[in-house]
Amino acid sequence: MKQGIGLRSLPLRARPRPLAEGEGATRAITSAPARKIPAPLLILGAGVLLAFVPQLGLPAFYDSLLYLMLHWVVLATSWNILSGYSGYFSFGHGAFFGTGIYTSANLMARYDWPFLWTLPAAALVAMVLGVALGAIVFRVKGVRGELFALLTLAITFVIGTIVVNTPLDGGNGVSLAAVPVPKIGPTPSATFYLLALAAAVATLLIAWGIQVSKFGAGLFAIHDDEEAAEVLGVPTYRYKLMALAVSCALAGVAGGIHALFLSYVTAGEVFTITVPLTVVLMSVLGGTRHWAGPAIGAVAITGLLYSFTAADHAVAGKALIGAILIAAILFMPDGILERVRRLWRRAPGTVPPSETVPAAAALAPAAPSVASAAAAQGEVLLRVKGLSKSFKGVRALAGVDVEVRRGEILGLLGPNGSGKSTFINVVSGHYTPTAGQVEFEGRSLNGLPAHRIAGSGIARTYQIPRPFGHLSVLQNVAIATLFGGAVRDPSDARRQAMRWLEFTGLEQKHDARPDDLNLHQRKFLELARALASRPRLVLLDEVLCGLTPSEIDDAVALIRRIREQGSTIVFVEHVMRAVMALTDRIVVFNHGVLLAEGPPREVMQRPEVMSAYLGKAAHA
Numbered sequence: 001m002k003q004g005i006g007l008r009s010l011p012l013r014a015r016p017r018p019l020a021e022g023e024g025a026t027r028a029i030t031s032a033p034a035r036k037i038p039a040p041l042l043i044l045g046a047g048v049l050l051a052f053v054p055q056l057g058l059p060a061f062y063d064s065l066l067y068l069m070l071h072w073v074v075l076a077t078s079w080n081i082l083s084g085y086s087g088y089f090s091f092g093h094g095a096f097f098g099t100g101i102y103t104s105a106n107l108m109a110r111y112d113w114p115f116l117w118t119l120p121a122a123a124l125v126a127m128v129l130g131v132a133l134g135a136i137v138f139r140v141k142g143v144r145g146e147l148f149a150l151l152t153l154a155i156t157f158v159i160g161t162i163v164v165n166t167p168l169d170g171g172n173g174v175s176l177a178a179v180p181v182p183k184i185g186p187t188p189s190a191t192f193y194l195l196a197l198a199a200a201v202a203t204l205l206i207a208w209g210i211q212v213s214k215f216g217a218g219l220f221a222i223h224d225d226e227e228a229a230e231v232l233g234v235p236t237y238r239y240k241l242m243a244l245a246v247s248c249a250l251a252g253v254a255g256g257i258h259a260l261f262l263s264y265v266t267a268g269e270v271f272t273i274t275v276p277l278t279v280v281l282m283s284v285l286g287g288t289r290h291w292a293g294p295a296i297g298a299v300a301i302t303g304l305l306y307s308f309t310a311a312d313h314a315v316a317g318k319a320l321i322g323a324i325l326i327a328a329i330l331f332m333p334d335g336i337l338e339r340v341r342r343l344w345r346r347a348p349g350t351v352p353p354s355e356t357v358p359a360a361a362a363l364a365p366a367a368p369s370v371a372s373a374a375a376a377q378g379e380v381l382l383r384v385k386g387l388s389k390s391f392k393g394v395r396a397l398a399g400v401d402v403e404v405r406r407g408e409i410l411g412l413l414g415p416n417g418s419g420k421s422t423f424i425n426v427v428s429g430h431y432t433p434t435a436g437q438v439e440f441e442g443r444s445l446n447g448l449p450a451h452r453i454a455g456s457g458i459a460r461t462y463q464i465p466r467p468f469g470h471l472s473v474l475q476n477v478a479i480a481t482l483f484g485g486a487v488r489d490p491s492d493a494r495r496q497a498m499r500w501l502e503f504t505g506l507e508q509k510h511d512a513r514p515d516d517l518n519l520h521q522r523k524f525l526e527l528a529r530a531l532a533s534r535p536r537l538v539l540l541d542e543v544l545c546g547l548t549p550s551e552i553d554d555a556v557a558l559i560r561r562i563r564e565q566g567s568t569i570v571f572v573e574h575v576m577r578a579v580m581a582l583t584d585r586i587v588v589f590n591h592g593v594l595l596a597e598g599p600p601r602e603v604m605q606r607p608e609v610m611s612a613y614l615g616k617a618a619h620a
């Protein structure tokens with residue numbers, strides 16, 4: 001969560017550069033800190049100022065209105081920690097909020113717990129429920145998007161049904177009329193306001209802290225491409241569970257406070273679709289990729305709703321809000337916050353992003369060495385024995401034995417469908433092998449999740465590049481540095497990422513989005529991202545595919561430089577010119593089995609290889 005000290009000392013800008021979309025998500029690892037009031041100070045300062053509102057002696061209505069605004073700030077922001085950051089849109093927030101309500105209500109009404117004591121319990125019970133649910137749901141790979149949303153919505157109704165049919169509610173609801181409101185503020189309504197304010201300040205601080213941390217960077221990577229994130233070393237399962245736990249605990253606290261605010265709770269009103277729908281709308285309206293977005297949406301929607309209610313036009317107000325939301329989603333798909341930032345970026349006096357390049361570049365010495373591997377050349381780095389992988393009747397790999405020696409470039413060849421990509425996918429942990437052993441530096445990788453395999457020193461690229469689409473080029477590489485490169489400080493991660501961009505010739509593109517790169521640059525971004533995790537073994541899956549002859553020459557030169565840094569490379573390729581130029585040895589697969597192995601020129605002359613591979617060899 002540290003700010004980038006290194007860049008702060010360089011007086012490059014008259015004004016801080018505003019963030020691009022989603023940039024705030026990983027600001028600490030990827031961009032120079034702007035000279036502005038730090039967010040925690042802003043949140044705390046606003047909290048302190050707002051704490052004096054009850055002293056103004058306003059009518060109780062205003063306390064209640066402000067309470068509701070802050071209540072929704074907590075709910076929307078807590079929802080966003082999981083759903084906005086990681087992209088797992090949950091419609092189950094009502095279940096966790098309701099769990100908080102019923103935990104507090106029952107502890108107060110049945111067991112005479114003092115109100116404030118019930119709040120940690122509400123957080124804990126909601127969190128345990130969320131983690132129990134997540135522990136199952138997050139294990140199932142396909143449960144994302146609408147499936148996850150529907151599943152979590154179903155949970156709301158399941159919990160509601162359980163509550164209403166048990167003594168927790170008993171069908172009659174729980175009355176808290178006799179429970180005393182603690183004397184925190186001058187009046188009960190001021191007390192609720194102050195409690196919600198404290199909860200909102202804590203929630204916003206947590207949301208900010210997560211956003212600028214390594215944890216937040218991992219969540220944003222999950223948002224864009226969970227599999228690629230895992231392969232880069234992000235412990236995706238753990239991170240999703242942690243985000244859900246925090247999200248649920250905060251919703252539980254909001255529920256606990258709201259129980260006493262309502263003073264009479266009924267399951268029919270608590271476990272509805274209103275809460276999840278409202279928090280989704282608020283967050284989308286404000287912006288899901290920034291800690292402040294949901295809060296802005298919550299204040300805007302609650303304020304609008306109450307302005308119409310106060311004027312006795314509640315129905316018209318709801319209709320108008322619906323219209324505003326439709327317009328906002330159509331014209332500001334990234335939310336109000338992002339829209340404002342874009343306008344700010346265009347404002348005169350703001351410095352274009354490209355002017356930040358020299359700052360980072362000036363700090364970047366020559367590319368760091370990948371590993372001090374050259375000394376130990378010849379030793380077996382990766383040993384694969386009897387490796388098999390089947391997909392519902394298709395045998396992609398059928399008992400292959402391959403050894404990769406430290407410091408070499410091993411070419412992995414074979415006709416289309418011979419199992420080359422499957423080999424990379426199994427070694428990198430993307431697929432679990434059906435049978436066989438994979439050992440790296442003498443340690444078995446069998447059963448390890450992809451992020452642990454990445455952490456042990458293996459990186460890969462994808463045949464079709466899979467960058468994180470909402471993050472800049474620099475952010476993409478900084479995430480790899482942070483998770484695979486043993487860099488703890490986000491600003492160091494940023495500096496190292498810049499070095500790898502220089503190494504691959506992409507430094508001028510550091511602020512661009514992957515969508516703005518051509519195929520050649522996207523492939524080099526894949527390389528930079530793989531190298532940034534400081535791997536001892538790099539698995540390159542057809543990095544040359546689709547490149548022009550001169551781009552291939554560039555890539556060949558780059559791969560040579562990667563090896564000169566001491567890295568060991570497994571090079572899956574069809575371009576024979578490059579294979580011949582680069583590889584020390586080749587292995588040839590055909591129909592998932594090892595067909596031949598040895599020096600490139602000698603192996604390619606073998607009749608069985610020529611007949612299996614002729615089309616490709618002739619073509620190249």
Ligand SMILES: Nc1ncnc2c1ncn2[C@@H]1O[C@H](COP(=O)(O)OP(=O)(O)OP(=O)(O)O)[C@@H](O)[C@H]1O
Pocket residue numbers: 391394395396414415416417418419420421422423
């Ligand atoms: N996820 C999957 N589900 C089902 N079948 C798969 C899957 N992945 C690979 N296969 C099959 O496994 C076999 C080997 O595929 P693989 O992609 O490993 O071949 P390849 O040698 O990399 O081919 P190419 O050179 O075309 O990339 C093919 O028959 C392919 O259809």
